[in-house]
Amino acid sequence: MLKEILRIINREGYISIVSIAKELNISGQLVEDGVKQLVRMCYILEEKTGEDCSTFCGNCPFAKNCSKEIVKTYNISDKGINFLKK
Amino acid sequence: MSSGTIALVGNPNSGKTTFFNALTGSNQYVGNWPGVTVEKKEGSFTYRGKEYHVVDLPGTYSLGAFSEDEIVARDYILTGNPDVIINVIDASNVERNLYLTTQLLEMGKRVVIALNMVDEAKRRDIEFDIQGLSKRLNLPVVPTIASKEKGIEDIIKVAIQVMEKKPPVKSPLKYNEVIEHHINHMEEVLKGENLPYPLRWTALKIIEGDREVIKKLNKSILNQKAINYIKDFFKYHSSGDFELEIIDARYAFAHSIVDGTINRPEEDVITITDKIDKIFTNKYLGVPIFAIIMLIVFQLTFALGQDTLGGVVAYLVEGLGSLIESFLLGINAPGWLIAFMIEGVINGVGTVIEFVPIITVLYLLLGFLEDSGYMARAAYVWDDLMRKLGLQGKAFISMIIGFGCNVPGIMSARTLDNKKDKMITILINPFMSCGAKLPIYSVFIAAFFPNHGGLILFSLYTFGIIVGLILAKIYSKTLFKGESSYFIMELPPYRIPTIKNVLRNMWDNVYGFIKRAGTTIFVVITLLWVLAVLPASAQPYGEFSILGRIGAFLAPIFKLAGFGTWQESVALFAGIPAKEAVIGTLGMLYASEYVEEGALLVNAIRQHFTSLTTLSYMAMTLLYTPCVATLGIIKKETNSYKWMIYMALSSFVIGWIVAVLIFQIGSLLGFS
Incomplete structure (x- = not known):
């Protein structure tokens, strides 16, 4: 399952829990677990689009907006890419 | 017991x-x-x-x-x-x-x-x-x-x-040959050791690369031979792939158990998300749909924020001004204090506060889009276009964040590993129109294009994106060549936005706007007011005041762009500490000029500008030197004063060129 999820993510260029679940005929929760496992094992890396302002300009009036994550993004790591090449 | x-x-x-x-x-x-x-x-x-x-x-x-x-x-x-x-x-x-x-x-x-x-x-x-x-x-x-x-x-x-x-059951799960081979070998090595855990489980966990187990075993339990064997194992084998294989086998086993023993009804093959995405993320329709959605957002922003609610806050600010003035006159306050409070604070800072409704509506609508899951689609549909321009699609996410404030927009580039992507994302972000510029556009639109507010606002935001994309292309061909890195977005299912999330998003922005008006803008306006009323020998707010002389020195720069009076020039420079100060400064300088006629800032703008110079002034405001906070973050993120100075100067030149082009071409075409 994890290998398939990784391949689909690489093929599609995005992560849609719904469409992966549909393609693999498994539940969305299972796909979510799979993505978490891939992140944990560093095959894909979760990125933070929002940035915590606590280290900088803590008094900035817009500080709360800095930590806002509009879109969740990931990267396939070198480990993931090497695995996909196998 | x-x-x-x-x-x-x-x-x-x-x-x-x-x-x-x-x-x-x-x-x-x-x-x-x-x-x-x-x-x-x-x-x-x-x-x-x-x-x-x-x-x-x-x-x-x-x-x-x-x-x-x-x-x-x-x-x-x-x-x-x-x-x-x-x-x-x-x-x-x-x-x-x-x-x-x-x-x-x-x-x-x-x-x-x-x-x-x-x-x-x-x-x-x-x-x-x-x-x-x-x-x-x-x-x-x-x-x-x-x-x-x-x-x-x-x-x-x-x-x-x-x-x-019953005795414990043996796991029916068998791994592939290679893993079973390693487990068996590991079991051989560990046999006879005083293990705290079951033998096969311990062997499996070592192959899986479980650090907790390995750490515990290494401490005192294993003999040197076994420790060496484990070390050698990891020297020759990457545990990561075994871990993946083992976890995958567990999932496959779970699947094999339910296959045929549990029957779930067929779920809808096509979900609502699928149906919407078929259109919204379509290769050809995605970007135009995004443009239409944003146009609707701006139309609503103007219709509700300016036309419907705009007058309420303006009325309150004016009312507050009258109350303060009456109070100060009543206690025989010195003239300078009355002038400062009315012409400086109320006409300056108060003018900025009047735009709270428009900010509120815009961020309410943007929050609605974010929480619905649409913004992830917007970033996705832009990804393709961004790549064609030699830029990573993630830069678009930074651009969306930049619509709120350029500082977090630039900070979001931190996560980009690729230097090329990072630098280009940083350098184009200031061209995204931040919330602080909204009051400037609003007052000019109200003065000259009251019936096309949404369209003008949309055009300005779009123009900022276009300039950013053109520069991205130029940078990727010149200063920062190379391949863009790859990234993946999560497309969450569409959902009905929650009131809590939408209101929180709105409040964070409105609070930031009000706080800035009460802090940075207040300080800037106070400073400018002092410069505008000194020296005592000069007429306050006149061209012979210190501020007037500074403005007169700067004004020739903007002559070719059609707005070369000292007030307009000073206001632009006042916007460098904080963009809202542009409108605060104009409010202070013009309102004092027209105070006897009781004219509002909008009326003053009508007398000082034409529709053509309004366009060139708004374009200049959109593109010219970013605010001090943005320049500071550019320095911090690039770790270079060089890029900060480059950004300050290059954006000023770009803004100036565009403003001049608008005015000169418009004049040639007969627009006034």
């Missing part, structure tokens, strides 16, 4: 707590697991005259070593020696829950399955072959509804039988 200990294990939301309550009733006590903050719940029940001890382990999806809950549950199962484990499984999500079950089986413990919440599963038309499940798992499976205390006695009976008579 207890006749045996039962451990409850299960995923979060499997109904385990309800199960524990049903099992133990009021015979419960709560403590903490030693050394951690995880709650330890214990209880007991009596069955056929014998008392049994129950330990409710923390809810967890797996028994790795990645959270305190997992470690507590795992350690207790392995070293606490419960006599039997009841694995509580959510009957609606059996396959997911079985991942944990496979790990329990690998630990070589006595396990009984409580297929819980079967009523809920049946309501969802899920059918079970309980015997089939039991056979494939080689474990007893008992259907339960803990909330109604159904099946509790059955499972107690089965658990006690297993506890008293």
